[in-house]
Amino acid sequence: NAGVMQNPRHLVRRRGQEARLRCSPMKGHSHVYWYRQLPEEGLKFMVYLQKENIIDESGMPKERFSAEFPKEGPSILRIQQVVRGDSAAYFCASSPPGQKHSGNTIYFGEGSWLTVV
Amino acid sequence: EDKVVQSPLSLVVHEGDTVTLNCSYEVTNFRSLLWYKQEKKAPTFLFMLTSSGIEKKSGRLSSILDKKELFSILNITATQTGDSAVYLCAVTSGTYKYIFGTGTRLKVLA
Numbered sequence: 001n002a003g004v005m006q007n008p009r010h011l012v013r014r015r016g017q018e019a020r021l022r023c024s025p026m027k028g029h030s031h032v033y034w035y036r037q038l039p040e041e042g043l044k045f046m047v048y049l050q051k052e053n054i055i056d057e058s059g060m061p062k063e064r065f066s067a068e069f070p071k072e073g074p075s076i077l078r079i080q081q082v083v084r085g086d087s088a089a090y091f092c093a094s095s096p097p098g099q100k101h102s103g104n105t106i107y108f109g110e111g112s113w114l115t116v117v
Numbered sequence: 118e119d120k121v122v123q124s125p126l127s128l129v130v131h132e133g134d135t136v137t138l139n140c141s142y143e144v145t146n147f148r149s150l151l152w153y154k155q156e157k158k159a160p161t162f163l164f165m166l167t168s169s170g171i172e173k174k175s176g177r178l179s180s181i182l183d184k185k186e187l188f189s190i191l192n193i194t195a196t197q198t199g200d201s202a203v204y205l206c207a208v209t210s211g212t213y214k215y216i217f218g219t220g221t222r223l224k225v226l227a
């Protein structure tokens with residue numbers, strides 16, 4: 001059973017370009033979460049999605065950032081017009097439906113490292 | 118504002134030493150506290166603590182929670198070089214949001 005799959009693992013973008021990060025949750029999981037980890041900082045919640053719905057995007061910057069989780073295909077975190085401050089590791093996590101959100105039922109992917117030059 | 122503070126920020130020890138990592142928190146509607154190990158990739162789950170005074174143990178690692186004083190400790194005995202990692206503490210407040218500390222960077226020297 002494959003884990004949470006993220007790609008690309010590493011992405012380099014010039015300022016002003018767009019970055020698209022993809023996340024395929026574990027099989028059977030329908031809840032997806034995106035966290036951002038800035039250098040030397042802890043992970044910070046960005047957004048929580050279920051299939052075709054954004055449940056909570058309170059941790060996501062209001063501008064340039066968007067997320068989706070379509071009926072088919074992976075969840076995508078999109079960053080438009082990237083700036084140097086967007087350089088970070090972006091972690092996706094998933095959990096199965098119908099269970100309380102707890103530490104032993106949320107699984108992290110290996111992260112996508114975005115570098116803006 | 119909810120927050121999680123970990124100490125020390127970094128630690129260097131020699132193999133065989135015992136280390137204690139600290140995590141204090143301030144959060145409304147506390148639900149559980151979790152410890153993760155991160156080695157430049159996905160954080161891997163170590164422990165979830167919900168009740169005070171009950172030690173969770175896995176091999177050389179153990180952890181305990183004090184809900185009165187609002188902190189937890191993670192102990193690692195007989196450290197090995199493979200224990201070198203960042204140890205993250207996170208708290209959930211009854212929702213799906215995890216509030217993470219900045220982590221403790223542990224380096225174990227051979």
